[in-house]
Amino acid sequence: MSKTIRIAIAVLVVIVLAAVPWFGSDVVVQFGISTLILAVLAQGWNIIGGYTGYASFGNSTFFGLGAYGVGIAMVQWNLPFWVGMVFGAVMAVAFAILLGIPVLRLRGHYFAIATLALAQVVAAIVSNIPLFGENIGLVLPPLNNDAMFYELSLALLVAATLTVWWLTRSRFGFGLIAIRENEEGAAVMGVDTTRYKIMAFALSGLFSALAGGIQAYWITFLDPASAFDISLNVKMIIMAVFGGPGTIFGPVVGAFVLSAISEVLSSEVTNIAGLFFGIVVVAAVVLMPRGLADIVRHFRSSGWRYFAQNIRAHRI
Amino acid sequence: MSAILEIDHVTRRFAGLVAVSDVSFALNEGEILGVIGPNGAGKTTLVSLISGTLTPSSGDIRFQGQSITSLPAFRRARLGIGRTFQIMRPFPGLSVLDNVAVGALFGHGEESTALQEAREKARRHLEFVGLGRFADQRADELGGPGRKRLELAKALAMEPKLLLCDEVMAGLNHVEIDEVIDVIRKVRDSGITVLVIEHVIKAIKSLSDRLLVLHHGEKIADGEPDVVLSDKTVVEAYLGKRRA
Structure with a gap:
């Protein structure tokens, strides 16, 4: 496919998606909002996890801070929604920078564990601060305008995806990839690894926070347990990895496909939907450990053998 | 001296x-x-x-x-100061060319080099160490001797x-x-x-x-x-x- 055709397809997809609120039912639009928000989260995780190679479990913390930014601004201070978005984003970025400095010294499993603890710690702190509504939570003024939430989420996803696209052709993005591929090798070639990792963490946190802000206003309620839900972080990782981490469209496609599967399962086989979803994820990891994007790249040359090769390569 | x-x-x-x-x-x-x-x-x-x-x-x-x-x-x-590693440190998932381009992009500090220009420089350094025809391969597809040369090209790209x-x-x-x-x-x-x-x-x-x-x-x-x-x-x- 030539570059022009690919851009044309991407633009067309965005236009079709943007038109959904005008012909889709309420259920479809609501499904769309939650899927778009998950896609933003997966794409945000892609920056730190997919491109920089740091498997962050801290992104649900940024999501929560973004949600509380909107909650506090609107409920406690009577400020407009967008001020809350800015406030939440500032909190998340500041948090990413402050925590990134010590935490990003850790690598691999240790980094994952350290960030995993973050959400718990922050939830515990928030539960005790009156400004954050303690553990009772905050109730936001309702806004019955799903089309607006939908378009806002879509715009955010487009912004996140454009950012990732920019990464693949910028010096900054090359530095991040070099860090992922070999951090020591990157440092001796002049990459300021510490600064780049923190910037990637903050950028990833920025998108998570903005997604959290939209979610909070849409759901109109937030408490520490729902805002700092670690399973949300697991979800974004699964979606990004399912689609193809370190690719421009992989995490977005992963989020759409898995949300659709999950939606169908929970309406068809209500009780055991979780079980089937688990089977889908396990099958994906076994058959295509490098995600959908990798299949697209290699299926033409190896065909169905692609799956057999993966099974053999990973000795499962 | x-x-x-x-x-x-x-x-x-x-x-x-x-x-x-x-x-x-x-x-x-x-x-x-x-x-x-x-x-x-x-x-x-x-x-x-x-x-x-x-x-x-x-x-x-x-x-x-x-x-x-x-x-x-x-x-x-x-x-x-450029160095090579005895135990090679290529960026395995990147092409041989882009491995070297990282050196051209970052070797001079903050002054920004365009990606296109960095790749052109990288190509010259690959030719210099005799890896020119492997430019578009992934780095982890190179054999041992090729990786040794890649280490050299990466360091040289930093000028x-x-x-x-x-x-x-x-x-x-x-x-x-x-x-x-x-x-x-x-x-x-x-x-x-x-x-x-x-x-x-x-x-x-x-x-x-x-x-x-x-x-x-x-x-x-x-x-x-x-x-x-x-x-x-x-x-x-x-x-x-x-x-x-």
Whole structure:
């Protein structure tokens, strides 16, 4: 496919998606909002996890801070929604920078564990601060305008995806990839690894926070347990990895496909939907450990053998 | 000739082990200095201390007259110190070309180089080390000898003033060794000072202007290759006392 055709397809997809609120039912639009928000989260995780190679479990913390930014601004201070978005984003970025400095010294499993603890710690702190509504939570003024939430989420996803696209052709993005591929090798070639990792963490946190802000206003309620839900972080990782981490469209496609599967399962086989979803994820990891994007790249040359090769390569 | 690099009483200890012990020497601009020594003599540690992936326990390292002892690796890289790794550190998922482009993008610090321009530069460096036709392959598809050359191209793309080569000839056959020697000579002729660590004594003897011998972390000889290699303590260190 030539570059022009690919851009044309991407633009067309965005236009079709943007038109959904005008012909889709309420259920479809609501499904769309939650899927778009998950896609933003997966794409945000892609920056730190997919491109920089740091498997962050801290992104649900940024999501929560973004949600509380909107909650506090609107409920406690009577400020407009967008001020809350800015406030939440500032909190998340500041948090990413402050925590990134010590935490990003850790690598691999240790980094994952350290960030995993973050959400718990922050939830515990928030539960005790009156400004954050303690553990009772905050109730936001309702806004019955799903089309607006939908378009806002879509715009955010487009912004996140454009950012990732920019990464693949910028010096900054090359530095991040070099860090992922070999951090020591990157440092001796002049990459300021510490600064780049923190910037990637903050950028990833920025998108998570903005997604959290939209979610909070849409759901109109937030408490520490729902805002700092670690399973949300697991979800974004699964979606990004399912689609193809370190690719421009992989995490977005992963989020759409898995949300659709999950939606169908929970309406068809209500009780055991979780079980089937688990089977889908396990099958994906076994058959295509490098995600959908990798299949697209290699299926033409190896065909169905692609799956057999993966099974053999990973000795499962 | 002025000194581009000065190593001043540098010591590096690891828990209970002195890897580099009170080593001092100077490297003159435009020189090829060979560093030899048996396994575990502290050669790679020395390169890591100069490139900044390790910091000395004591002593001072000066580059172009400025102390770099407390600078992180990336700053030293931007000042003009390029290195290769004995255990190769390619970016496996990137193309061979982009591996080298990283050096062109970051070797000069913050001044921004366009990606296109960096790739063009990278292509020239790949041609220079003889990897031109592998440019579009993934780096992890290269064999051992190819990876050694890639290490060189990556370091050269930074356009360093000083190049540290950590066993770039290990595992190569005679023909390949001759080719690498040729490349390193050309590097020096282009005005880059070179420090070469090597196991293959024959190769390094013909290449180096000067030889430095490390043994148990200490400098035991430093001078003309022929003189150093016939030195009694050096022969003892390499072959054992009885044979000497």
